[in-house]
Amino acid sequence: MAVDRTIAGWLTRPGVAVLARLALVSPFLVSGLLKATDFTSAVAEVRGLVGLEPASLLTALVIATQLGGSVLLIAGGRLAWVGAVLLGGFTALATLLAHSFWTKTGTEAVRDLTTFFEHVGLIGGFLLIAILSAQRLRPA
Numbered sequence: 001m002a003v004d005r006t007i008a009g010w011l012t013r014p015g016v017a018v019l020a021r022l023a024l025v026s027p028f029l030v031s032g033l034l035k036a037t038d039f040t041s042a043v044a045e046v047r048g049l050v051g052l053e054p055a056s057l058l059t060a061l062v063i064a065t066q067l068g069g070s071v072l073l074i075a076g077g078r079l080a081w082v083g084a085v086l087l088g089g090f091t092a093l094a095t096l097l098a099h100s101f102w103t104k105t106g107t108e109a110v111r112d113l114t115t116f117f118e119h120v121g122l123i124g125g126f127l128l129i130a131i132l133s134a135q136r137l138r139p140a
Contacts (some may be wrong), residue, residue, distance in 0.1 A: 018074065024125050025070040028087055032066030035059065049097055065090045073129065081133035088126030095119040 009067075010016060035042035040061065046056035046062060065086050072083025098121065101112035 017076065021073050021076065021080075021129070022131070024122070025073050025087065026089075027122075028066040032063050032070065035063045036067070043049040049094075062090070074121075078137060080132075081130040081137075084126040084130040084133065088123045088130065091119050091123050091126065096117075 035045075041057075042063070043055045043059045046059045047053075050058065054060060069083040069086035069090065072079050073087065074083075095116055099112040100118040101109050101116055104112055
């Protein structure tokens, strides 16, 4: 058995794909766990961000989306695209709500502009996973 020492060889190892998926979902996994362990603060955060009620129900949905989407994506397989779509959609909505740089000025606007486009990059990563997962599900 030949040892593949090329970059492509290393990148195609199954463990690398799991680590890449784990890295992509890490902010959502950590956020979901923190929200689940301090639900009262999480409700206050959601209420302050969206101003909608019932904030407790919305918070529970956020936690379920963050943790459920993360687990589906880390596990890979046939439902990875579902996790990618959940987290990508959540990120798009949360980014529009939390980082509206167009309503701000000065340093705050620059900070939110940068964060906004970092999140656009995450959304692109989720879309790529959804596309690649869907391609693998198509019959040959």
